[in-house]
Amino acid sequence: MKLGFFMREASRALRRNAAPSFAALATVLLTMLVVGVFIPIVQATTGAANDVRKRVLVDVYLVRGATQRDADRVRQQLLDTPNVKRVEFVSKQDAYQQQRKKDPEAFALLGANPLPDTFRVTPENPDDVLKIAAALAPEAAGGGHTPIDRAIDEVRTRRDDTTKILEVTRFVKLMAGTLAALLIAASIFLIANTIRLSLYARRREVEVMKLVGATDWFIRWPFVIEGIIVGALGTLLAILLLAVGKIAIIDPLASDFSLISAPETMPFTILIAVMMAAGIAISAVGSAVSLRRFLRV
Amino acid sequence: MPVKTGPSSTSPRADAEPTPGGAVPHRARPAAPSVIEFRGVEKRYDVGAVGLDQATFSIQRGEWVFLVGSTGSGKSTVMRLLIKELEPTAGTIHVAGKDLGEITRKRVPYYRRNIGVVFQDFKLLPNRTVHDNVAYALQVTGGTRKEIRAKVPDILRLTGLSTKLHNYPDQLSGGEQQRVAIARAFVNHPPLLLADEPTGNLDPETSIGIMQLLYRINRAGTTVVIATHDNAMVDKMRRRVIELQQGRIVRDEATGSYVRDESTREFAVRMRDGLPESPPTVEKR
Numbered sequence: 001m002k003l004g005f006f007m008r009e010a011s012r013a014l015r016r017n018a019a020p021s022f023a024a025l026a027t028v029l030l031t032m033l034v035v036g037v038f039i040p041i042v043q044a045t046t047g048a049a050n051d052v053r054k055r056v057l058v059d060v061y062l063v064r065g066a067t068q069r070d071a072d073r074v075r076q077q078l079l080d081t082p083n084v085k086r087v088e089f090v091s092k093q094d095a096y097q098q099q100r101k102k103d104p105e106a107f108a109l110l111g112a113n114p115l116p117d118t119f120r121v122t123p124e125n126p127d128d129v130l131k132i133a134a135a136l137a138p139e140a141a142g143g144g145h146t147p148i149d150r151a152i153d154e155v156r157t158r159r160d161d162t163t164k165i166l167e168v169t170r171f172v173k174l175m176a177g178t179l180a181a182l183l184i185a186a187s188i189f190l191i192a193n194t195i196r197l198s199l200y201a202r203r204r205e206v207e208v209m210k211l212v213g214a215t216d217w218f219i220r221w222p223f224v225i226e227g228i229i230v231g232a233l234g235t236l237l238a239i240l241l242l243a244v245g246k247i248a249i250i251d252p253l254a255s256d257f258s259l260i261s262a263p264e265t266m267p268f269t270i271l272i273a274v275m276m277a278a279g280i281a282i283s284a285v286g287s288a289v290s291l292r293r294f295l296r297v
Numbered sequence: 298m299p300v301k302t303g304p305s306s307t308s309p310r311a312d313a314e315p316t317p318g319g320a321v322p323h324r325a326r327p328a329a330p331s332v333i334e335f336r337g338v339e340k341r342y343d344v345g346a347v348g349l350d351q352a353t354f355s356i357q358r359g360e361w362v363f364l365v366g367s368t369g370s371g372k373s374t375v376m377r378l379l380i381k382e383l384e385p386t387a388g389t390i391h392v393a394g395k396d397l398g399e400i401t402r403k404r405v406p407y408y409r410r411n412i413g414v415v416f417q418d419f420k421l422l423p424n425r426t427v428h429d430n431v432a433y434a435l436q437v438t439g440g441t442r443k444e445i446r447a448k449v450p451d452i453l454r455l456t457g458l459s460t461k462l463h464n465y466p467d468q469l470s471g472g473e474q475q476r477v478a479i480a481r482a483f484v485n486h487p488p489l490l491l492a493d494e495p496t497g498n499l500d501p502e503t504s505i506g507i508m509q510l511l512y513r514i515n516r517a518g519t520t521v522v523i524a525t526h527d528n529a530m531v532d533k534m535r536r537r538v539i540e541l542q543q544g545r546i547v548r549d550e551a552t553g554s555y556v557r558d559e560s561t562r563e564f565a566v567r568m569r570d571g572l573p574e575s576p577p578t579v580e581k582r
Contacts, residue, residue: 016424212409212433212434213434
């Protein structure tokens, strides 16, 4: 009902206070631009780290000449082991085919197939990989490892690589998460502070409105609408710049760099939707909250 | 919260132990409540300063009252208590029969709409034209465009601002700005008008113009309370004076002959009497 009045008030305030409004708009634009660039980077990094962690496997080699019955029995034993997520059987023929594709000349020289049947065990959590290996081949008294089944020749984890991968990826994920949290907190404070500054310049105006008998919300609505307009406009400009950057720089490179096209990156549409919602919400709520102290007259 | 009309009290001073709205046996009390009634009001600021100490007085409908005293005597405290910007530490304040202590924070804006307030520093909205400044007071109360179109030009004509409609406050002189402030305070036709040093920033000639305007409003039946330290003005006006000293009321009297029926023009002539080389009286309307 009074929406028209409040809209007119908000646009009047924007026009009459062009400089502070522009400062708020520029702040929203810049922070949203940084957030918009950083969110996909964080996601790609953690996605890449997760990808690497997925490659942490336990290889269970069967003895030469293991029968189908042996294989089935071992598979069941593997599935019964705790923390095991998935068990994949790679027969010696399959392994041979795969390897020959990678290095045809070397395998042509070999003539026969030297590879054993293999189970690839994917752990529930990459951190459990050493536990699984220990469960499948407990340490024997002599110092070696004795597999739990006689059809198993060897259990391999590539121990050193595994620990390194796990440590590095954990650190990368932690860093990315911390940076993202810091960036989001800084953005919120920066936008809220700019709004507070522009409100501070107009606190006398709010005081006069209160003295004339305006209710708190009568004063507040134009400020909230102003916040929505500034937030929407700033975010929109940031999104446009991001889109230009994406089309001009990222898309042509995506085919060449796995990091950019990492599978877990948020789709662009969802990213801009989230940015828009955040930009508007922070500006509007920031206006309403910052105004509170000036309304106590 | 309309002010009821009724027989005005014979005594301007409040009784020490009055029954609210009722009658005290040994003395005839007015049926209608006073516009303003202070009973033992005390205001102490956090720092320990005394703003007001045991202030008791009442102001009747249609009265014109000066609050005088030096800076820090408590004039502004009275004003700020009346618009409920401050809460008294002790005592009760009734305005138009309503206990201010019972008005919740949420209801304060609605209460303030019944009081016009004028300040020394005008307190206009800098990014609005004269017209919009006055219109804002109507918009706040949910006034329609039709209402605004009807009332704002009227009040601006009354205050002599018809030609300055589309000017911004910073394009006006001090006297003109104060006229806008008065127009805004009076556009809702409040039963009570408070003015805190309305002429404090103005030269004597302009001050008379402002006082003339307030006098016209008072003659229309509005109770006017003015805080001032312009003693010459107070002496000439010969109206009721409440003098404060360090938060205490030291004088409360209707000075000299209380001339009620005096035209605005006569009033202005009397005010200018003795003013050095006053230009010819020109009425705005």
